[in-house]
Amino acid sequence: MDNLPSPAPRCGLSSPVTRRAVLGGVASAGAVAGLSACADPSTVAASSTPVSPAPGGEGTVAATTAELPVGSSKSVKIGKRTYLLFRPAETTVLAYRAVCTHAGCEVSVGEGEFVCHCHGSHFTRESGEVTAGPARGPLEKFPAEISGEDVLVYL
Numbered sequence: 394m395d396n397l398p399s400p401a402p403r404c405g406l407s408s409p410v411t412r413r414a415v416l417g418g419v420a421s422a423g424a425v426a427g428l429s430a431c432a433d434p435s436t437v438a439a440s441s442t443p444v445s446p447a448p449g450g451e452g453t454v455a456a457t458t459a460e461l462p463v464g465s466s467k468s469v470k471i472g473k474r475t476y477l478l479f480r481p482a483e484t485t486v487l488a489y490r491a492v493c494t495h496a497g498c499e500v501s502v503g504e505g506e507f508v509c510h511c512h513g514s515h516f517t518r519e520s521g522e523v524t525a526g527p528a529r530g531p532l533e534k535f536p537a538e539i540s541g542e543d544v545l546v547y548l
């Protein structure tokens with residue numbers, strides 16, 4: 394055996410961890426430590442994509458991926474309620490209740506943001522946070538995911 398330095402550890406997981414398990418916060422501590430140990434600037438930048446809360450229960454088909462191209466937003470009805478969808482990346486979708494946290498008016502899709510036309514509040518598509526009042530609280534967020542051609546929201 395020669396005295397070559399051992400190769401750098403590969404950034405991978407020792408056991409398979411599903412995306413759902415990671416998002417659900419049930420990944421083992423070792424897997425999480427492995428992920429953080431492998432972080433580099435390019436990975437960190439890529440991982441800044443907003444994350445939806447972990448799905449649970451049975452999802453409702455709110456749209457198809459064809460109806461919600463990457464980078465787009467859409468208002469959808471599920472039952473009697475209206476929700477706002479935003480797809481920041483190919484495999485990521487975010488869902489919010491379209492009820493303004495100021496006085497309960499319906500929030501709609503604006504130019505790169507969500508807007509309440511009653512009194513002019515604006516919310517980000519990436520987090521639902523307020524960017525302009527009078528609303529002070531963020532939009533209520535719901536777990537959502539893309540499954541095949543379907544956009545699922547978990548209510």
Ligand code: FES
Binds near residue numbers: 493497498528
């Ligand atoms: S109800 Fe939305 S800004 Fe007032």
